[in-house]
Amino acid sequence: MTGFKDVVGRKDLVSYIQKAVTQKQISHAYILNGERGSGKKMFAQLFAMTLQCERGGAEPCNECHSCRQALSGNHPDIIRVVHEKTNTISVEEVRVQINNDIMIRPYNGKYKIYIVPDADMMTVQAQNALLKTIEEPPEYAVIFLLTENAESLLPTILSRCVMLKIKNVKDALIKKYLMEQMQIPDYKADVCTAFAQGNMGRAIMLATSEHFNEIKEETLQMMKYIKDMELPELLKALKSLSSYKVEVDDILDLISVWYRDVLLYKATKDINGVIFSDQMKYIKESANTSSYEGIETILKALEKAKTRLKANVNFELVMELLLLTIKEN
Missing domain, CATH: 3.40.50.300 (P-loop containing nucleotide triphosphate hydrolases)
Known part of the structure; x- marks a missing residue:
């Protein structure tokens, strides 16, 4: 600059x-x-x-x-x-x-x-x-x-x-900058823009962070298959996520965006507004297997998990309860 x-x-x-x-x-x-x-x-x-x-x-x-x-x-x-x-x-x-x-x-x-x-x-x-x-x-x-x-x-x-x-920057301007100035692919720019919430510095950090990419891939892998996981597999996934305790807000935000996509597609069948557009096969599957009430229960559980973690409730306990709620809904 x-x-x-x-x-x-x-x-x-x-x-x-x-x-x-x-x-x-x-x-x-x-x-x-x-x-x-x-x-x-x-x-x-x-x-x-x-x-x-x-x-x-x-x-x-x-x-x-x-x-x-x-x-x-x-x-x-x-x-x-x-x-x-x-x-x-x-x-x-x-x-x-x-x-x-x-x-x-x-x-x-x-x-x-x-x-x-x-x-x-x-x-x-x-x-x-x-x-x-x-x-x-x-x-x-x-x-x-x-x-x-x-x-x-x-x-x-x-x-x-x-x-x-210093006010937030419009999403369209952030996405344009990431794609044109940093040559970030559109699907990745969408994710970084959604997470940045108008914060250009955070968008650039996310776009260039291999660590964030690891967290994203780990979280999405779990979201894609969580409904079919048995309890031992779920606990194994939880153990893997435990290595990212410091970035737990990013994990919860990723799950929130996933279910925001699921809800959007379920309600409109429109793929244009979907953030995780490269995961449409799994977004559609999740939309078909979850009811509106189930998605609402998951989103409420995510907010509750954030509140509990801020109150220093045990990480593993909070996340296990959240993952079980997601699996059941």
Whole structure:
């Protein structure tokens, strides 16, 4: 990603940033709010590069000394705040990396820019320390707070920052990007798009992940034959799935999409909206053997399984009950 022209969707956000840069209406602090994989780091990087670009346009030129430094991750005036603990940004880290550093003028850029990933992990003390800087920043300072949950920031922080919400990308645009830019086959692009739920970063990750492909193949293999499995075979399949405990949400989502396809085909006999279009033989078989009530029971069981797993109920127990419900319906 080397410029705003490469951004898929989110034209409103691109337009806002470019207008702010060209009209020199730059705020001292921004919150980029969006789920993981939504593009927060990308937007912060492009915004920072555009601000520092020596040509002063609405896009980073990628050729000047400043842009080359930023692309290599070595720009002295684009500072990324890091934290030692995985789930906390401490007051000391804010003081050392931002507050004590921000009064030193930029080395060679127009601005001194701080990018704070996981800003919602700042402790209350860290946020209060940052607040003093945001209230009276030097004219050259710009701070980007990247967060998945802006509501967790103090109201005093929120009120002093410009909020940039990163919205989901339309499915059609994600699928087009995967097929045209990454040469992903249409049936695989359909699956990745359905799972991404508007999150371009997640779609790209799924499309390029061999691990996700393994989980998908394992889960679909079980869905195809689960009605004919005897209990020992079912327990064997469960044991195999146990190796993917960390990705249990992906497994449950795959099963949900499978039965969404089964329900769609059963109700309409239309194959155009089916996500797992390469599995039509088995989708049709499942639609013929399951009643509407049975499919509804399975979908409810999937939601119940998700709730139980979030409550730390035993994985094997939850999955065994779910698989038996699927087999019986």
